[in-house]
Amino acid sequence: MKCRYYRELLSSYLDNALTATERREVEEHINGCRACREELEALRRTVELLKDWSGEELDLPPGFEEDLRRRLEAACRPWYRRLGQRASLTAAAIIMAVFFTALTGYHTRFIHPFRNNESEPPSYEIEAPPSPEPVSLPPTTANQEEKQAPVAPLQEIRRPTQAKRPLQEKALVPPAAEGTPSKAAPSMGSVPLDAPLLFTKTDIDADPKLSVPEKVYEEPDTVSEPAGISGSPSP
Amino acid sequence: MVAGVVPDDELLSRSQRGDMEAFVLLIERYQKMLYTIAFRLLGNSEDAADAAQEALVRAYKNLPGFRGDCSFRTWLKYIITNICRDALRRRKRRPTISLEGFQEAEGVFLEVADGKVLSSPEEVFLAREGEDVIHKLLQLMKPEYRMTLIMRDIQGFTYDEIAAILGCSVGTVKSRLSRARQFLRQYLLKEREHLTNPGVYIKKGGEGR
Numbered sequence: 415m416k417c418r419y420y421r422e423l424l425s426s427y428l429d430n431a432l433t434a435t436e437r438r439e440v441e442e443h444i445n446g447c448r449a450c451r452e453e454l455e456a457l458r459r460t461v462e463l464l465k466d467w468s469g470e471e472l473d474l475p476p477g478f479e480e481d482l483r484r485r486l487e488a489a490c491r492p493w494y495r496r497l498g499q500r501a502s503l504t505a506a507a508i509i510m511a512v513f514f515t516a517l518t519g520y521h522t523r524f525i526h527p528f529r530n531n532e533s534e535p536p537s538y539e540i541e542a543p544p545s546p547e548p549v550s551l552p553p554t555t556a557n558q559e560e561k562q563a564p565v566a567p568l569q570e571i572r573r574p575t576q577a578k579r580p581l582q583e584k585a586l587v588p589p590a591a592e593g594t595p596s597k598a599a600p601s602m603g604s605v606p607l608d609a610p611l612l613f614t615k616t617d618i619d620a621d622p623k624l625s626v627p628e629k630v631y632e633e634p635d636t637v638s639e640p641a642g643i644s645g646s647p648s649p
Numbered sequence: 650m651v652a653g654v655v656p657d658d659e660l661l662s663r664s665q666r667g668d669m670e671a672f673v674l675l676i677e678r679y680q681k682m683l684y685t686i687a688f689r690l691l692g693n694s695e696d697a698a699d700a701a702q703e704a705l706v707r708a709y710k711n712l713p714g715f716r717g718d719c720s721f722r723t724w725l726k727y728i729i730t731n732i733c734r735d736a737l738r739r740r741k742r743r744p745t746i747s748l749e750g751f752q753e754a755e756g757v758f759l760e761v762a763d764g765k766v767l768s769s770p771e772e773v774f775l776a777r778e779g780e781d782v783i784h785k786l787l788q789l790m791k792p793e794y795r796m797t798l799i800m801r802d803i804q805g806f807t808y809d810e811i812a813a814i815l816g817c818s819v820g821t822v823k824s825r826l827s828r829a830r831q832f833l834r835q836y837l838l839k840e841r842e843h844l845t846n847p848g849v850y851i852k853k854g855g856e857g858r
């Protein structure tokens with residue numbers, strides 16, 4: 415009975431986790447009880463064994479590091495996405511801000527003439543709009559370019575302006591030249607997307623640098639921006 | 650660049666600045682430790698690998714919040730312990746099969762170890778040489794006993810820390826630890842001494858003092 419009580423305390427005794435009185439009790443009992451003394455020693459050896467045994471680190475199972483890398487990358491991605499979302503959110507906020515300031519700008523322009531024709535309104539008009547605009551415009555345009563990049567062909571055809579065009583068409587030439595030109599011919603009738611393919615066909619026939627600019631310059635001459643869609647496939 | 654080992658702190662601050670390469674270097678030092686602990690706690694390599702990876706991913710995600718109140722190693726130790734604790738709790742909800750003949754073991758035994766039913770701790774000792782007897786004995790214990798024992802004697806947590814992590818009282822920690830150690834002692838020393846000469850211990854071939 416007594417021993418059973420003390421044996422429950424031996425483990426804590428080993429860790430110095432007993433109160434002073436408990437500790438004294440255990441020591442007194444151990445001095446007089448050989449079995450408990452041996453039990454304490456056995457317990458101590460067990461803990462030592464366990465500690466020695468656990469010092470050894472196991473080898474990682476096959477594929478561990480690959481899996482880890484994959485999971486870390488997966489953990490990274492949302493982080494970047496969140497950043498991207500944040501960027502687009504701020505961009506949207508800026509666009510909204512510009513929009514509303516522009517609106518209020520118009521309003522003040524409309525309202526002020528009725529209310530007061532004094533010197534105050536012009537000063538407001540000048541101060542209010544310009545401050546957000548120069549800051550906000552560059553990011554919004556940058557974002558638009560980024561977002562529209564994958565859909566670029568459509569946009570480019572609608573606005574066939576400046577020297578940017580021939581460059582982009584050159585970029586389209588190599589993949590198209592591999593095998594698509596024959597397929598491109600029948601489908602190009604209506605969709606403006608096919609327009610670059612038309613160019614590529616002529617590129618194969620003739621000198622690309624010569625043929626492409628010709629077409630580019632024909633279109634803008636005859637049609638302005640909105641009409642470009644209907645104008646491009648007809649030739 | 651100085652040749653040699655880059656200290657943890659440097660890799661850590663580089664990691665916190667977003668240097669993924671530094672983070673990979675840093676965790677290469679600890680992934681084995683994490684895996685080993687998880688393997689002892691969870692009993693099988695699949696769950697252990699999953700837990701260790703989860704710990705490192707969690708560390709990566711919480712890197713900005715790590716202020717260095719403790720060492721990176723200690724921080725990881727907490728993370729892996731929490732993950733394994735939760736895994737064991739989830740596992741506990743699954744139905745278990747009880748074994749006959751373990752009533753006298755004062756509730757230390759786990760009913761099911763690793764999906765396989767082990768008939769008795771003695772059978773563990775009849776296992777072939779070189780098999781990890783201590784690991785098997787640990788897996789025979791109920792999770793709360795196993796966790797307490799491992800956290801104290803392998804990971805070196807204090808009683809207070811164990812109580813906080815497991816959400817129990819220090820008194821509970823003491824009694825669980827006492828029973829787990831007694832269980833281990835019973836089947837580790839007695840059986841060994843019975844099978845071989847007294848004083849010759851398991852593994853590493855070392856002689857007992």
